Amino acid sequence: MMIPCTVHSFFEEIKKNLLANGFTNQINLIDLHIAAEDLEVKDQGKFDLIYSINVLEHILRFRNSLVSMQSDLGKNGTMPHTCPKYHIPCEPHFAILIAPFIPRLTTCFIPNLRKSELWNSLNFVSSTSLRHICYSLGLEIKLYPNVMYDTFIRLDEDEAFRRCQNPFVLMIYSFLKINERS
Numbered sequence: 001m002m003i004p005c006t007v008h009s010f011f012e013e014i015k016k017n018l019l020a021n022g023f024t025n026q027i028n029l030i031d032l033h034i035a036a037e038d039l040e041v042k043d044q045g046k047f048d049l050i051y052s053i054n055v056l057e058h059i060l061r062f063r064n065s066l067v068s069m070q071s072d073l074g075k076n077g078t079m080p081h082t083c084p085k086y087h088i089p090c091e092p093h094f095a096i097l098i099a100p101f102i103p104r105l106t107t108c109f110i111p112n113l114r115k116s117e118l119w120n121s122l123n124f125v126s127s128t129s130l131r132h133i134c135y136s137l138g139l140e141i142k143l144y145p146n147v148m149y150d151t152f153i154r155l156d157e158d159e160a161f162r163r164c165q166n167p168f169v170l171m172i173y174s175f176l177k178i179n180e181r182s
Contacts, residue, residue: 048078054082091106094116
């Protein structure tokens with residue numbers, strides 16, 4: 001399946017795939033532009049699906065946001081999310097290597113990052129911290145360790161997807177492929 005790179009068509013593609021997989025025509029996709037911790041059942045109602053793609057790493061009040069999103073899920077609702085894998089010392093938004101284990105130290109080597117609104121929005125969430133937060137809140141979590149591998153495979157198989165990627169991602173992938181053959 002090819003997913004276009006535009007946000008507008010992305011939501012239409014999601015709806016088409018949901019319908020193809022047995023969901024009813026009663027799909028009401030809502031693109032909300034509010035902070036996750038500001039979700040209110042009284043305002044938006046309950047959701048069957050709350051998802052994000054590379055958003056979690058920008059939520060500074062992360063714990064509060066998870067609590068809010070969980071309380072807004074319907075009885076059988078689910079929350080799939082993706083975010084960068086910061087266990088690998090790479091920051092994909094900037095296409096840079098970052099200080100391992102303490103990414104904020106990267107500003108010692110690249111001081112102009114301190115002035116970046118994008119850099120300052122990052123919380124560098126990891127699967128370990130996400131697991132710990134979910135456990136402390138009593139939330140069930142299921143991690144998919146093959147997401148990165150599947151993404152790399154898709155780079156070989158999906159030309160449109162490859163064209164949408166940051167050149168740094170493609171460089172890392174090329175490096176990994178070369179080392180795999182060695």
